[in-house]
Amino acid sequence: MSQYKVAVVGATGAVGTVMLQKLKERNFPAAEIVPFASARSAGKQLDGFGTIRPLDDESIQGFDLALFSAGAGTSREWAHKFVEAGAVVVDNSSAFRRDPEIPLVVSEVNPEALENHKGLIANPNCSTMQLMVALKPIYDAAGIDRLNVSTYQSVSGTGVKAVAELEAQTRAALNGDPLPDPSIYPHHIAFNVLGGAGNFPEGDDHTDEERKMMFETRKILGDESIRIAVTCARVPVRSSHSESVTLETRDELSVEAARELLAGAPGLVLVDDPSTHGYPTALDSAGRDEVFVGRLRRDPTHERGLQMWVVSDNLLKGAATNAVQIAEVLHERSLVRVSTPA
Secondary structure, three states, rough: OOOEEEEEEEEEEEEHHHHHHHHHHHHOOOOEEEOOOOOOOOEEEOOEEEEOEEOOOOOOOOOOOEEEEEHHHHHHHHHHHHOOOOOEEEEOOOOOOOOOOOOOOOOOOOOHHHHHOOOOEEEOOOHHHHHHHHHHHHHHHHOOOOOEEEEEEHHHHHHHHHHHHHHHHHHHHHHHHOOOOOOOOOOOOOOEEEEOOOOOOOOOOOOHHHHHHHHHHHHHHHHOOOEEEEEEEEEEOOOOOOEEEEEEEOOOOOOOHHHHHHHHOEEEEEEEEEOOEOOOHHHOEEEEEEEEEEEEEEOOOOEEEEEEEEEEOOOOHHHHHHHHHHHHHHOOOOOOOOOEEE
């Protein structure tokens, strides 16, 4: 078996930490896994992975794979340098998702897009990721004409400081103390729902999170004709994003047929028993790699309408797990240059 030298860039962040764990947990064939982080973390020991390296022209040499989760600015500065040094890069940021030359990949949905990669592969946004796993079987069977999605996104999608902000505000509220002023979000997040997850680009009435889902859905499915409406909200939940999805198929597809398709889909777990309130929740999916779907039903306003509830851990399948799964597909299809044969 081939053994790869793997870099994880942003190794001390919320997603980078999980990337390291998943590489070991899934027994990825790595001869060496090297953590990279900011200059303030460089030189520190990371338990089980050795010394954290800084990013410089010398330190990035000799890698076969590099998994990035250090923000779009770092990716724009360093991803191409890793590629030029001989590595295949899987990037978790938004830096390259819109580039038509760079494949945007969900491992169970469009792995064929990896065949023509040029050294750089983009990981979709976390909320798009779980949606694609749920929609792909239905799209393949009956097409999708229109899609309406409302997301309920956890604070871990914003980072560890957002989780800390939620916890501090929650403690204050439960103690009857004044809530600390928000610094990560524009409003208090504890015991609240923020109706605009993400940022509003200048002149746009949609957030960047909403625009990402619209663009990425069409790119991943390879269909620019899908009509998509999205509202992204932030909720006071640590982990896992939830989504309310209404779609209209192009061809007739019964609820029963859709249920069979979803029950057999890779990476997906169907939890759908109305008689026992059997549907997925954020707590149930936290710490799990799969995408969970429930509340599958007919939309009564349209003869080809379906509705469902989609939940997944945004740090796992929504980010780190998919990046490692992409690396696995690259290995299985011999799409990685090998420096150290077994």
